[in-house]
Amino acid sequence: MLPLFIDMVGKRVAVFGAGPVGTRKANYFIEEAEVVAISLDFTDELDPRVRRIRGDAQELMSEWIEWADIIIAATDSEVLNKLISGEASKRGKLFNSTDGTSSFFIPSLVSKDKYSIAISTNGRSPAMSRFLRLKLEEDLDERYDLMIRLQEEIREMARGAISSQQEREQYLRSILNDKDIWKALLIDYSKAKEIAVSKMVN
Secondary structure, X not given: OOOOOOOOOOOEEEEEOOOHHHHHHHHHHOOOOEXXXXXXXXXXXXXXXXXXXXXXXXXXXXXXXXXXXXEEEOOOOHHHHHHXXXXXXXXXXXXXXXXXXXXXXXXXXXEOOOOEEEEOOOOOOHHHHHHHHHHHHHHOOOHHHHHHHHHHHHHHHHHHHOOOHHHHHHHHHHHHOOHHHHHHHOOOHHHHHHHHHHHHHO
16 A cells, blocks of 8 residues: 545545544544544544434445545444445445455554654554554654754755755755754754754855
């Protein structure tokens, strides 16, 4: 499988089952997509933006699989999840199922102000994905957001000051490897930028 970041604006997601797993997956997609949850019951944690369809998932399966671009099978029945996945596959839909028969996996996501890191074990160990996410969230402090901000700003400046693309790339990499700049980022952003700019003109 290939990791991708996909623009989900305007896409439709049907989630069958609204227990803890279905709720988590519905809430994940609602940040961009139109999401419908089909279930007899719904958790209190389900995002209010998710459209709730109260009913039997098997009876409503065909209608909502046809409607959606992406299908999530997260009912408490392994047999039903396999039916949903099988029908989604026949219709050429992307699908994710708690029984492991999925055409894509939903990663654990480290989401910062200026970057995101997706983590997946391809369904082998969701617990390990969560462990790695928590570890990265602990280790990646605000300097990394600040470095991206700095790179964005000096990259624009470098376009006017350094004519060679190869030399610009070398310069930007040198900033990433500069210990003084990393140290300054947590203390004084303007000082870090001053050091970076001085290296551009020297």
